[in-house]
Amino acid sequence: MKKKAALYDPYLDVLGGGEKHILSIVKVLSDEDYDIDIFWDSDLTKEIKKRFNLTFPSLKFQSNIFKKNISVLTRTTQLASYEYFFYVTDGSYFFSLAKNNFVFCMVPSRSLYSMSVLNKLKTSNVTFISNSEFTRKHLASWGIKSKVLYPYIDKVFFERNSSIVKQKIILSVGRFFGGLHVKNHTVMISYFNKLVNSGLLNGYKLVLAGGLKKEDETYFENLKRQVKNNPNLILKPNVKFKELFNLYRSAEYYWHFTGLGVDEVKQPEKTEHLGIAPLEAMALSCISFCYGAGGIKEIVKDGENGFLFWNEKELFEKMSKILADKRQRENIQTKSQAFVRENFGYDVFQKKVKEILFNH
Template identity: 35%
Template sequence: MISRTPKPLKIGMYSPYLSILGGGERYFLSIAEILSQKENVTIFFDKSISPKVKDTLGINLDKVSFESEKKISSSSAISKFKLLLKMDAFFYMTDGSVFLPGAKRNFLIIQSPGHMPGITISQTIKTAGWKVLCYSQFMKSILENRLKKPATILSPGIDTLVYHTTTKTKQPIILTVGRFFSYPHDKKQKILIETFKEHSLTLFKGWRLIVAGGLTEKSGEKVLEDLQECASGYPIDFKVNVSFLELIKIYKKSTIYWHAAGYGEDLYSHPERAEHFGITTLEAMAAGCVPVVYDGGGQRDIVENGVNGYLWREPLDLVKHTMHILDHEETYLSLVGNAFKKAEEYSQPNFYEKVVKLLHR
């Protein structure tokens, strides 16, 4: 008997945020890249973004088809429903809006509490046919509590092999990575700059702080200017809109990774101001940087305090943890080794397996 190759699935994908090309977009487009190896994947967005995605995020969309974004963003509910009826699966990264799903399998990706659909009768009916996906246990708990609907954790994956390095490549560099956004979505880079400045001539003498990130929105320009003014005269470098390959080089030569999203915020009342997952933290760990990150949000899914990095609540703790790493080589090497191991849990093969299982479950 002759076995037949299964017909490729027809998969549609849409996100209103693709022009930003941040962590959420990397997650979304990684799913597209993975599925396009065997399935017919269509993204509803301008195809001209594909080269930029490859340069900025290191994601290859050559096997992905593109159709007009307006077929989703500007069409009627009936038109969208009819379009989705032709598909085996549809992935939608919501901005808080939701529409009736028409595909055989429908996945609603909710990045943060701020992107959660409203809890109205109409929205509840529309949401009923979607399978909710999120990044972390942090998000899962919030979504299930508010939506009264199960949520599945599909954490981001990274190509750990491209980050791999040894401690011999490390330089006296502290790195932080995050887009330059205005409040309340900012990454709190200023507190990191101020903390580094305060100790730059003493505890951190001979060290540099690198502040890397994307600038994709007009409101971020003033944020960047203020940060650069704050850092003026100190060994603090800014790397703005660098390519994916350049960012990997920076990760590989950095020793410590700092992150502060969520600091100074009431995360109980405003959980959307915390880091929803922390993919840059994961990338840093894969590159052998020891993370010292704010104790809140999705960072807790990744960093186990004192095992593969440190969590901090106040700037004094940030400094103490950093100095403990620098002053104790045995501790440093143990943290680096455990950081590598943790990053491997989120490797690209593991992510691929989870995405495929999700699609065929």
Template identity: 30%
Template sequence: MSNVNRIMVLNPYIATLGGGEKHMGYLCQFMEEYYDYKVDIDIVVFNYDDVDVFADSFVTIEDINRQFGLELKKTKIRKLDFKNPQNIVEVLMHRKKVEDVTAEYDVFINFMFMSKHKGKAKVNIYECMFPRPPFVPRKWWKRKAAFVERKHDNDFYNSYDCFLSNSEFTKEWAEKYWGTKVPNYVIYPPVFFEKEIKGKYQEEAKENIIISCGRFFVASHSKKQLEMVRFFVKHQEIFKNYQYHLVGAVFDDKKDLAYLKRIKRLAATVDNVFIHENCPYEELMQLYKKAKIFWHATGYGVLEEVEPQKMEHFGITTIEAMSNGAVPVVINKGGQRETVIDGVTGFTWDTEEECVEKTRRLIEDDNLRKDMAEKSAVRANEYSIEKFYERNRETFRMLHI
């Protein structure tokens, strides 16, 4: 299809401004360039839970550009004035209304985490952050209702021309859940341009800093900042000469704000833990440049085979850290196993004791840390924006759009 004029990107969660939103933003920027800016892209949002997309404080394209260093020109936010569903019937009606909106577009890209919305555009692409499992009826489900949900699952899957998974981990679970009938390609999320990666690691800028980056929230794949602060505070004899900096956006959600408050309360028991809420992009980059070590614990305390959706499905922040020579010490779960080569470009761990011990090795052996930092920076090139654009370009051409 040569005449693509309108593209819909479904992502009601853009206000979280996390790694997924960075991924989505660069996809939009790729599409603007790919279509020579002769295209209109709508990021479609709607109310959910306590989120009011019509509030004055709701995120804007300018916020997205500023947060991720983008220059979106042909992309705007389209707000659907739908009532927030209160029961299962309204949920199904709400879902159908969103699906009907997709029919207005030439291309529909479903970027909503664990969505089951069908695509009705001319070409439909499912950007799979992590797949929602197929419907399994409980005993109390009526036979007719169960039939309807199973049929919707089948129609949902078959409505897409392809799935684009953000990691081999995600692809594996998508195929476990849904099968292999619809093509499923892995396109890793974008991190930095290659020319930026080359100069990011500067050993002379390094300070005794451990950094973690991720949204402060409790739902789904929580970043487990509270647990990491506990690690750091509990083992002060090892970390007394280091600072721990936690960077992340926080949304106006009561549970998330309460979670952040607990983290701050624990952090306040020592003088070397620092919290950076809604940190500007440039400030984050400066912290990465100074940090020697990067911590990541998403999935800690969760059984991967039981709740795979609570793992880190890829981990953009890990690559951001690696490109800056901040050696990753990350949990041995989910997509982290693909990006960090244990003992080469960093360390993976399964327990608190392993995390602390491997971090201690890096603190005490500066030559080991420097060697891993150099190898991490080289490894980060595998996840460049250029490679992201190249793989998307190949996929769009394959789909004739």
């Protein structure tokens, strides 16, 4: 009988960067001939393929045993059949008789990691995995030890890069919502308009792409009203992998404003916890400008493989300088591609996953 691994993520249908990260972990086990079960009441296989370009040799969606009406005994008994069990916490923790248990931590929010006496019992056989050093440090300050596992970037981002032809596009990728760590779309639109009016971005377009859920449609409608009929402002909700890939290939610059105006010490959950989208952009030669808070500082080295900024003036000044310096643009593009290839390829990720899972 084949070995089995299971996953539960209460945010699975968001299909954002965190979901890609945790799915990629179980993908490694799938490639090691494990059967993978995901506890979710609808089959998202097609959506996962379209959004993330992820496929699994053996993947099944099982009834969600983490609903409140499911008894602890039923849940615990079912988990006992698994070699590995992974879950993302929304503040809830579970008893599990799986042989190996892991909690994947993608949001450094204190409210998610309250270790009461009961929660300590529930996690006594658990290994915590953090998505960045930024997240790990915050968990450590709350008394939780974890191991850092960075994501990987799909190999297609490293192929045929010599044929890339850039256009006058500034791209930003992030879910359309007004929740925890907002992407600050309205601020981006405002900054872009100012730069166009100043003459600095003549001929450029700003493309905002990302997932959109039904409950966030009001937020999206407000963005549409801000954009109005401006042909240089383009909103792309729920783009599939192929379209997103082509946007990265076409865009000359990438903007990332998550955490803008936030105190990262007091509210770390509202910053960027790592930044998969900026990494994908860097892999395809987009020169990235990211607000300098949170985990983003682990991947963007200011002036070397991209740029960090902390206010409007700094962004405008750095944009102005790079637009006028072709040599520096080419240097940044070369270094950003090399950085992502060397540190975020699948081989690096796979090796680290096996190290954590098989030797913990």
